[in-house]
Amino acid sequence: MAIFINGYLHPAPRHHHGLVKESILRGFLGLNYPLVCTAAIKRIYSVMRRYPGQVIVWDVIRAEVYNVPLSIGVEGHFSKCNIPYMRSAIDKLATSGLPIWLTEEDVHYGPNQATILEQVIREAHAHPSVNGIVLWSAWDSKGCYRMCLTDNNFRNFPTGDVVDKILREFFGAVIKATTDVRGFYKTSLTHGDYEVTVPDLDI
Structure with missing residues (x-):
């Protein structure tokens, strides 16, 4: 199932803790660009390192700015x-x-x-x-x-x-498909229950 991360960098104080929360809040309110950038980069890397290759889109700020991929x-x-x-x-x-x-x-x-x-x-x-x-x-x-x-x-x-x-x-x-030489087949499906039929059991 594809995963979409929504709003993990947000100016609302309740969504962050400690230095990140204080830096982001002060930056947004005071328009301190270097402070916002530093806090944002720390926050982004702290979250993204935990879920490499598992998330299809990172919604950085209120579904308005995306990164990796843009x-x-x-x-x-x-x-x-x-x-x-x-x-x-x-x-x-x-x-x-x-x-x-x-x-x-x-x-x-x-x-x-x-x-x-x-x-x-x-x-x-x-x-x-x-x-x-x-x-x-x-x-x-x-x-x-x-x-x-x-x-x-x-x-x-x-x-x-x-x-x-x-x-x-x-x-x-x-979907009718044939596996690769290692016996794998990859496709994209919506969340739900699926029936899989393998017609040739001698492989």
């Missing part, structure tokens, strides 16, 4: 959907040549929430420069921030039905 993160909080505007905005960002991630994607609660969510996901997925979509829909028993996919018994809301339908449509294809 990408563009666009927060996706929607209340309505203007597809032509969304497409033109992504097109403009794509001129940078950098891969784009739609992060924190959610749709404000309303009668058209599921419809808008589907429109946004399909438009983002169809753009060749969009490398990933991260939904802002973490479940909480007291209620989600703006968009839940399930109720407290994990029964789908209409938004959850949309996500399941799109996952089946986009990623439900049957």
